[in-house]
Amino acid sequence: MKNKNLPSGTRDEFGTEAEVKETIQNKLFKTFRQRGFRKLTTPVLEYSDVFQPLSAENYRPYQLLDEQGEPLVLRPDLTLPVARVMSTTGIELPVKWYYGGDVFRVKKQLSGSYNQLTQAGIEIVGYKGLKADWECLEVALAGCQDMAIKNVTIELSHAKFVDTLIEQLALPEPTKESLKQALFDKDLSKYNQLSEPFERTPYSRFISEWPWLFGDFDKVMAVAATLPEIKPLQPIIANLKATAAFIHQLFPKANVTLDLSIPSPQSYYTGMAFRGFTDKSAGYLFSGGRYDDLLTNFQNVKTSAVGVAFDVDALVERTNFPDDTPTALIFFNADQWAQAEATLAEVPNSTLCLTDNFEAAQQLAASTNSRLIDLTKAGEKNGTN
Numbered sequence: 001m002k003n004k005n006l007p008s009g010t011r012d013e014f015g016t017e018a019e020v021k022e023t024i025q026n027k028l029f030k031t032f033r034q035r036g037f038r039k040l041t042t043p044v045l046e047y048s049d050v051f052q053p054l055s056a057e058n059y060r061p062y063q064l065l066d067e068q069g070e071p072l073v074l075r076p077d078l079t080l081p082v083a084r085v086m087s088t089t090g091i092e093l094p095v096k097w098y099y100g101g102d103v104f105r106v107k108k109q110l111s112g113s114y115n116q117l118t119q120a121g122i123e124i125v126g127y128k129g130l131k132a133d134w135e136c137l138e139v140a141l142a143g144c145q146d147m148a149i150k151n152v153t154i155e156l157s158h159a160k161f162v163d164t165l166i167e168q169l170a171l172p173e174p175t176k177e178s179l180k181q182a183l184f185d186k187d188l189s190k191y192n193q194l195s196e197p198f199e200r201t202p203y204s205r206f207i208s209e210w211p212w213l214f215g216d217f218d219k220v221m222a223v224a225a226t227l228p229e230i231k232p233l234q235p236i237i238a239n240l241k242a243t244a245a246f247i248h249q250l251f252p253k254a255n256v257t258l259d260l261s262i263p264s265p266q267s268y269y270t271g272m273a274f275r276g277f278t279d280k281s282a283g284y285l286f287s288g289g290r291y292d293d294l295l296t297n298f299q300n301v302k303t304s305a306v307g308v309a310f311d312v313d314a315l316v317e318r319t320n321f322p323d324d325t326p327t328a329l330i331f332f333n334a335d336q337w338a339q340a341e342a343t344l345a346e347v348p349n350s351t352l353c354l355t356d357n358f359e360a361a362q363q364l365a366a367s368t369n370s371r372l373i374d375l376t377k378a379g380e381k382n383g384t385n
């Protein structure tokens, strides 16, 4: 074998880290099941068409060809496969799914981030109302609580806010698009120039602060309240406010922020979106949102859906690794296997010692700082135990 290196952005996981990851996944799966979600497993390989709704710059997939030359990808997302399943199987709505698995996203070389990420999430399909969005938030925030992750900040946003507001502005279409781009890019000189016509209009306060409209929920909402009455914005604002109130009521310790100046975290979101962070790092713990149009990409029926996925690797990073390596080694002769099994079952944190002789067992016990349980009495016989 010539190349023993791993492909860039991938890693091996072993020992405590891999075990903690498994424990976290199992804990999440158990919660999902207890809440009535059903498991859905999809393949790691899919036709690239499935992921067409993803924005290409954020999600560059690994590409392959099948035997007929059809382009395949390693899945860069787990929500789109759920939409594919829903549109091809005729499963009755409503449904609540849960899943876990790896997604693959080609990141820039040397960006320091991994190209293979483990997610565990839920998708609720067939419910229009806020209750389904809130069930996602409940699962996400309760999940963080179960992992003892403190200081969780939940950032709310809405996929339609920017477009709805820009739509109202008396500007030519191409200027609207450029204003939106300048806002998202935080290109202030361009933004200021394009937004000049709104000085001394009822929009002026909001438009002048728009690129900075993120942070404390109430403060951002106070600036939004300076806008003139815009009918299509009202349900968006009402949903955001009701959701912030819901979070305060159920998770009083969580910090709620609002961002009215970002592009939607996923290009397929159509409604409220939410991401969870802790103050320790920039990466998110969970990310989710409503996507009522996604299934129309696969079939001509509009279906309401909302979901959230945990970044399991981010949860592992924030968990204190317990040191629970086996502390007792059971040394036995091959014909004592049944007795060794009984001891294994009885002694907590024990493991079978598979060395051929007692000396090797002693060495292993010393190097792993383990207590040696000698079923052969070899130690007694030669006086070393």
Ligand SMILES: N[C@@H](Cc1c[nH]c[nH+]1)C(=O)O
Residues within 6 Å of the ligand: 077, 078, 079, 121, 122, 123, 266, 287, 288, 289, 290, 306, 307, 308, 309
């Ligand atoms: N698939 C989204 C998370 C999500 C699940 N459901 C809805 N959104 C992501 O990877 O960011």
